Amino acid sequence: MDRRSFLRTSAVLTSGLAALAASLSPLFEMQDFPTAEKFLQKYYKEMTPDDMAKVVKRIENEVERQYGMRPHVRDLKPMDGVEFVYCLNLTRCIGCRKCVHACVKENNQSRNPEIQYIRVLKMPHGSMDMEKGEHNYAPESVPEKGFFYMPVQCQQCKNPPCVKVCPVHATWQETDGITVIDYDWCIGCRYCEAACPYWARRFNFTKPEIPKDKLNPEMAYLGNRPRRQGVMEKCHFCIQRTRAGKYPACLEVCPVGARKFGNILDPNSEVSYILRTKRVFIQLKEELGTSPRFFYYFDV
Amino acid sequence: MKHKANRPKVLFALSLLFLALTGAFLLNLWGRPARMPSIPLVDATYTSNATVRVSYAELIRTKADLSDFDCYTCHERNKTPQLRFDDKHNLLIPKEHSNIVMGHGSHNRNNLCFNCHDENNLELFQTRDGRQLKLSESTPLCGSCHGPTYRDWEAGAHGRTSGFWSHDLGSPTRQDCVSCHNPHAPRFPSRHPAPGPHPLRASTALTENLITH
Numbered sequence: 001m002d003r004r005s006f007l008r009t010s011a012v013l014t015s016g017l018a019a020l021a022a023s024l025s026p027l028f029e030m031q032d033f034p035t036a037e038k039f040l041q042k043y044y045k046e047m048t049p050d051d052m053a054k055v056v057k058r059i060e061n062e063v064e065r066q067y068g069m070r071p072h073v074r075d076l077k078p079m080d081g082v083e084f085v086y087c088l089n090l091t092r093c094i095g096c097r098k099c100v101h102a103c104v105k106e107n108n109q110s111r112n113p114e115i116q117y118i119r120v121l122k123m124p125h126g127s128m129d130m131e132k133g134e135h136n137y138a139p140e141s142v143p144e145k146g147f148f149y150m151p152v153q154c155q156q157c158k159n160p161p162c163v164k165v166c167p168v169h170a171t172w173q174e175t176d177g178i179t180v181i182d183y184d185w186c187i188g189c190r191y192c193e194a195a196c197p198y199w200a201r202r203f204n205f206t207k208p209e210i211p212k213d214k215l216n217p218e219m220a221y222l223g224n225r226p227r228r229q230g231v232m233e234k235c236h237f238c239i240q241r242t243r244a245g246k247y248p249a250c251l252e253v254c255p256v257g258a259r260k261f262g263n264i265l266d267p268n269s270e271v272s273y274i275l276r277t278k279r280v281f282i283q284l285k286e287e288l289g290t291s292p293r294f295f296y297y298f299d300v
Numbered sequence: 301m302k303h304k305a306n307r308p309k310v311l312f313a314l315s316l317l318f319l320a321l322t323g324a325f326l327l328n329l330w331g332r333p334a335r336m337p338s339i340p341l342v343d344a345t346y347t348s349n350a351t352v353r354v355s356y357a358e359l360i361r362t363k364a365d366l367s368d369f370d371c372y373t374c375h376e377r378n379k380t381p382q383l384r385f386d387d388k389h390n391l392l393i394p395k396e397h398s399n400i401v402m403g404h405g406s407h408n409r410n411n412l413c414f415n416c417h418d419e420n421n422l423e424l425f426q427t428r429d430g431r432q433l434k435l436s437e438s439t440p441l442c443g444s445c446h447g448p449t450y451r452d453w454e455a456g457a458h459g460r461t462s463g464f465w466s467h468d469l470g471s472p473t474r475q476d477c478v479s480c481h482n483p484h485a486p487r488f489p490s491r492h493p494a495p496g497p498h499p500l501r502a503s504t505a506l507t508e509n510l511i512t513h
């Protein structure tokens with residue numbers, strides 16, 4: 001090899017390497033690079049209470065670093081003799097969408113882009129055809145004549161298709177009927193999103209943006225702790241509230257009292273009363289055999 | 301040996317290409333995600349848990365000013381106020397009570413003061429079966445006519461609840477009828493809906509199309 005061709009070849013090599021390095025440069029900007037601790041974290045169901053205590057501490061530190069406020073993260077377990085059921089009174093709902101935004105506030109969803117667990121469908125009277133549902137209604141005042149409103153969120157199915165398709169068991173059904181997601185185990189394949197017939201699952205396409213002063217510090221591991229980019233999330237019946245005995249946020253905010261929640265195994269609960277005495281006319285898309293724990297009913 | 305003669309040119313072109321790529325990667329020409337449109341935060345009124353109205357019982361609890369409920373600062377004791385009607389038998393509301401809009405059902409007979417207020421003691425309510433109730437006990441008063449709804453309310457199926465579903469861990473708060481319904485015109489008022497889902501990058505023409513259909 002003569003001097004000239006050596007120089008030529010090395011020029012190509014150097015510039016090639018430079019191009020390679022430049023193409024990999026976004027890696028240097030990558031934030032949230034998993035720490036060894038996070039990378040080696042065990043599967044939720046295999047964690048001992050000690051492991052969980054460490055994980056909770058890690059999450060609290062991460063949130064504090066990112067949002068400047070120390071949250072209170074808990075790993076709440078299902079209670080014995082409790083199975084949650086949700087009932088929604090279609091006669092009462094006026095379609096004001098307050099539940100949508102109370103949910104976002106409670107569950108630390110991304111504000112930009114928006115992630116909302118509840119969709120409110122405006123439907124013409126006399127039809128149950130979901131195809132006629134309208135999301136983007138914006139009249140001066142609701143309710144509008146000739147329409148009823150149907151809020152749809154995760155139906156917490158007894159036979160959940162989303163759980164069956166998850167290749168890594170990052171989502172499962174708990175004994176109190178809540179289908180949960182372990183955000184640290186999810187690989188973001190979005191199979192569950194495709195499998196859900198209710199369009200209830202949401203994907204974090206970008207890093208969720210939550211203003212620091214809007215963060216809800218009362219958090220649960222399987223509930224409303226901040227998610228990272230690339231994981232699924234969905235309604236979990238406000239696990240951080242309901243497993244502590246409280247009503248979900250969407251119920252508390254409903255101005256007309258259309259939303260009812262409780263323990264179906266308790267014969268004195270309001271949901272038992274409703275299922276016993278009211279015209280509970282649908283589980284949404286009943287024919288699919290998913291057997292939702294979310295019931296729509298009418299008064300009278 | 302033609303291709304050997306071309307080699308310097310090819311190598312030069314390759315170097316240039318790689319340098320251009322380096323520049324492009326460093327400037328991040330195509331890897332930069334498009335800027336998200338900014339989405340305004342929702343107004344705090346849409347996430348407020350407040351009831352539509354404030355009941356008398358709630359005013360007592362919060363120790364608010366109750367002077368509006370002193371009937372006998374204007375009315376005379378032991379004197380039944382007279383109701384006046386126009387020629388179509390509609391109740392005439394005296395100007396002192398002009399803030400009251402009567403709209404309890406569609407029939408005139410449901411819009412008479414002394415169906416609920418006690419004409420002999422204006423600081424009490426009366427039910428049709430002759431019971432007397434305090435102003436703070438309006439819910440049983442409503443229940444004396446609206447039986448099935450009262451039954452639902454007692455079971456927790458009608459009206460707003462908050463607090464705890466689990467009676468072991470806490471207790472639920474029940475709202476009175478008048479926390480949501482105006483007793484003189486009980487139909488629940490319509491209201492402005494909170495903003496719908498943001499269409500992100502959808503063109504405004506598309507959104508308008510969606511809204512009108």
